[in-house]
Amino acid sequence: MDDGESVYDTVSSALEIGYRHIDTASTYRNEEGVGRAIADSGIPREEIFVTTKVWNDEQGYEETLAAFDRSLKRLNLDYVDLYLVHWPIPGMYKDTWQALEKIYRDKRARAIGVSNFHPHHSDDLMKDVTIKPMINQIELHPQLSQVEVREYCKEHGIAVEAWSPIGKATYLDHPVLKELAEKYNRTAAQIMIRWDYQNDIITIPKSVHADRQKENADIFDFELSNEDMEKIESLNSGNRLGTDPDTVSLDSF
Numbered sequence: 001m002d003d004g005e006s007v008y009d010t011v012s013s014a015l016e017i018g019y020r021h022i023d024t025a026s027t028y029r030n031e032e033g034v035g036r037a038i039a040d041s042g043i044p045r046e047e048i049f050v051t052t053k054v055w056n057d058e059q060g061y062e063e064t065l066a067a068f069d070r071s072l073k074r075l076n077l078d079y080v081d082l083y084l085v086h087w088p089i090p091g092m093y094k095d096t097w098q099a100l101e102k103i104y105r106d107k108r109a110r111a112i113g114v115s116n117f118h119p120h121h122s123d124d125l126m127k128d129v130t131i132k133p134m135i136n137q138i139e140l141h142p143q144l145s146q147v148e149v150r151e152y153c154k155e156h157g158i159a160v161e162a163w164s165p166i167g168k169a170t171y172l173d174h175p176v177l178k179e180l181a182e183k184y185n186r187t188a189a190q191i192m193i194r195w196d197y198q199n200d201i202i203t204i205p206k207s208v209h210a211d212r213q214k215e216n217a218d219i220f221d222f223e224l225s226n227e228d229m230e231k232i233e234s235l236n237s238g239n240r241l242g243t244d245p246d247t248v249s250l251d252s253f
C-alpha cells in the first residue's frame with residue numbers, strides 16, 4: 001500500500017479499532033502515512049509497536065545506518081520498536097546486521113530481527129553476532145506452516161512472526177477451514193489468526209476495510225481444541241505465496 005490517504009485512513013481506522021502493532025517497511029513507501037496516522041491518533045507513542053525494515057538495496061553497514069535514519073524521518077519518530085533485515089541478501093546481511101546491532105545499542109530500535117531467514121541463514125548470521133536476532137518474520141499460514149523454521153526459532157529463543165497469515169485470502173473457502181468456521185461460528189480468517197495466537201506466533205493480518213480489521217482482531221473469546229489445531233496444521237502443503245528466500249538476490253523484486 002503506497003503512501004497517501006489510503007494508508008493514513010487504514011492505519012487510523014486500525015488504531016481506532018484497537019490495533020497497536022503497525023508493520024511497515026522502507027520498500028512499502030508508506031512510512032510517512034503511517035507516521036501521520038500515529039501522530040494524529042492521540043495514542044501515547046509507548047502504547048504503539050512500530051516495525052519497519054531495511055530494504056534489499058539499502059543493505060550494508062553504512063547504507064543501513066543511513067536507511068534507518070530515512071525511515072525514522074519518514075515515520076516522524078525518534079525510535080522504532082522493531083527493525084528487521086527484510087530479506088537475506090547473500091553477502092550483505094551480516095554487515096547489515098552489524099548496523100542493526102549499533103541501532104539497538106543506541107536505543108533507536110527497541111528490538112532487532114530478521115525476516116525471511118531460513119535456518120541456514122540464521123546459522124550463518126549467528127556465527128558472527130554479538131546480539132542475536134530477536135524475531136524472524138516469515139511467510140506463515142496453514143498451507144505453509146513452516147515447521148522447521150518454527151522449531152529452529154524455538155530452540156534459539158527467536159520469536160516467530162507470520163506474514164500473509166491468512167494466506168492473502170486465497171483459500172478462505174478451503175473445506176477444512178469452512179468446516180471449522182461453521183463449528184466455532186467464526187470466519188475462516190478468524191480461525192487462521194486464532195491458530196497463530198494459540199501457537200504463540202505473532203501475527204499481522206492486513207486489511208484496508210474497517211469491518212475486516214474488526215473481524216481479524218476479534219479472536220480472543222474462543223479456543224480451538226487441540227484436535228482442531230492439528231487439523232489446521234495438517235493443511236500444510238508447502239504452498240508458498242511469496243518468494244522463496246533462497247532465490248532472493250539484490251536484483252529480485
Ligand SMILES: NC(=O)C1=CN([C@@H]2O[C@H](COP(=O)(O)OP(=O)(O)OC[C@H]3O[C@@H](n4cnc5c(N)ncnc54)[C@H](OP(=O)(O)O)[C@@H]3O)[C@@H](O)[C@H]2O)C=CC1
Nearest residue numbers: 023115163164165166167168169189204205206207208212
Ligand atoms: N516480511 C515480508 O517479506 C512480508 C511482510 N508482509 C507483511 O505482512 C502483512 C500481511 O500480509 P499480506 O501479504 O497482506 O497477507 P494477508 O494474509 O494479511 O492477507 C491480506 C489480504 O486478505 C484480505 N483480507 C484481510 N482480512 C480479510 C477477511 N477477514 N476476509 C476476507 N479477506 C480479507 C485483504 O484484502 P483487503 O485489504 O481488501 O481487506 C488482502 O487482500 C503485510 O501487510 C505486510 O506488513 C507481507 C509480505 C511480505
Ligand SMILES: O=C(O)C(=O)[C@@H](O)[C@H](O)C(=O)CO
Nearest residue numbers: 025027028086087163242253
Ligand atoms: O511485501 C513485502 O514485505 C515483500 O517483501 C515483498 O512482497 C516485496 O515488497 C515485493 O514483492 C516487491 O515487489
